[in-house]
Amino acid sequence: MRDLGAGFRYLIKGQRWVGRHGRWFGFGLIPGLITLVVYAGALIGLGYGADDLAAWATPFADDWSSPWLGLLRTTLTVLVFALGLFLAVITFTAVTLLVGQPFYESLSEEVDRTEGGEVPESGLPLWRELWISARDSMRILVRVTLYAVLLFALGFIPVVGQTVVPVIGFCVTGYFLAEELTAVALQRRGMVLADRLVLLRGRRMLILGFGVPLGLAFLVPFVAVFLMPGAVAGATLLTRDLVAPPADDEDGDEDVSAPPYRVTTD
Numbered sequence: 645m646r647d648l649g650a651g652f653r654y655l656i657k658g659q660r661w662v663g664r665h666g667r668w669f670g671f672g673l674i675p676g677l678i679t680l681v682v683y684a685g686a687l688i689g690l691g692y693g694a695d696d697l698a699a700w701a702t703p704f705a706d707d708w709s710s711p712w713l714g715l716l717r718t719t720l721t722v723l724v725f726a727l728g729l730f731l732a733v734i735t736f737t738a739v740t741l742l743v744g745q746p747f748y749e750s751l752s753e754e755v756d757r758t759e760g761g762e763v764p765e766s767g768l769p770l771w772r773e774l775w776i777s778a779r780d781s782m783r784i785l786v787r788v789t790l791y792a793v794l795l796f797a798l799g800f801i802p803v804v805g806q807t808v809v810p811v812i813g814f815c816v817t818g819y820f821l822a823e824e825l826t827a828v829a830l831q832r833r834g835m836v837l838a839d840r841l842v843l844l845r846g847r848r849m850l851i852l853g854f855g856v857p858l859g860l861a862f863l864v865p866f867v868a869v870f871l872m873p874g875a876v877a878g879a880t881l882l883t884r885d886l887v888a889p890p891a892d893d894e895d896g897d898e899d900v901s902a903p904p905y906r907v908t909t910d
Contacts, residue, residue, distance in 0.1 A: 651822075651853020651882070658878020659871070661755060672751050672873025675744025680869050682739075683732055690728045694721045727796050731788070733817055733862050737824045738781040740872060745774055748876045752828045755880040764833045773831070780827065780837045784820055791816045818855030819844075821862070825855075825879035826886070833887060843886055854882055 662669040698720040708716070741748060756763045795813050799805040823844055830840050844851050858875055862868040 645849070647847060647849035648853035651850045651855070652857055654878045654882040654885075655854050655858055655875070656878070657881050658876070659874035661758075661877040661881070662874045665754070665758075668751050668754060668877075669873050672744070672747060672876060673869060675740050675747050676869035676872040679736060679740040679743055680866070683736055687728065687732060690725060694724045694728075697721075697724055723796060723799055726799075727792060729863070730792055730795075730813060730817065733821075733859060733868075735785060735788075736862065736868055737821050737872075737875075738784065740868075741824055741828060742774065742777050742781060744872075745777055746770065748828050749773070749832065751873060751876050752832065752880045755877050756829070756884070759881070759884065761884075764829075776831065777827070781824070783837060784823060788816070788820055814856055814859055815852060817859035818852055818857070819848075820855075821859050822851045822855030822879065822882075825858075825875050826851075826883050828876055829880040829883035830887070833883075847886060850882070850885075854878065 662672065695717065698717045702717060702720065753763055753765070795809055795816070798809045801809070823840065826844070827837075827840060830843070835843070858871065861871055
């Protein structure tokens with residue numbers, strides 16, 4: 645449980661960091677504003693079309709009597725919009741990070757610089773970093789889509805679908821949000837996606853403590869845009885903890901239990 649609280653504190657620390665560095669806060673708002681306009685249009689369109697989609701998907705219910713027809717299609721409409729919102733929350737970070745790769749990498753480097761110690765650089769050209777980010781984001785999106793489809797189906801289970809499933813959904817959302825955000829700093833440190841996932845699984849409660857409150861906050865319109873700069877800063881601070889040099893044991897030998905990582909070359 646201590647890791648849950650520690651993860652949330654990193655989120656707060658990141659917001660405080662950008663609060664003390666106002667120029668970087670404004671700099672980090674630009675990608676989020678661009679992405680917000682695109683996503684707002686998509687969600688508005690989904691909101692208008694979800695009921696038509698529900699009617700198209702349930703032609704077998706056309707002859708059902710009231711209130712069953714309305715109940716079925718209203719439930720399906722809500723679930724379709726909820727699924728769209730779930731995917732929007734998850735993919736918003738990935739798309740914003742892709743659009744803002746140069747912005748957020750510079751912000752993350754500045755966090756490392758102000759905190760002291762090494763300031764890692766990937767050494768890759770911008771086009772290569774964008775390609776790796778896009779490729780990894782697509783791999784994450786595939787995983788998230790599988791979870792979303794499964795949770796969507798489980799949502800039809802009475803009671804469980806309205807209680808347990810939403811909680812699991814928020815945990816999935818928070819976990820992958822944290823993965824996307826820490827990827828900025830971890831990619832600069834040469835870690836490939838597979839090793840990043842291994843690293844995060846080793847501190848799952850810490851990651852959930854950081855990502856779940858952020859995912860909940862992202863459900864509020866416009867909040868995601870203003871929290872993104874601080875979220876990137878907080879994820880960088882969290883990353884510094886995750887990849888901190890292992891402590892020496894009593895014999896002066898390095899602790900080999902720390903997770904290894906590979907340099908990105910593909």
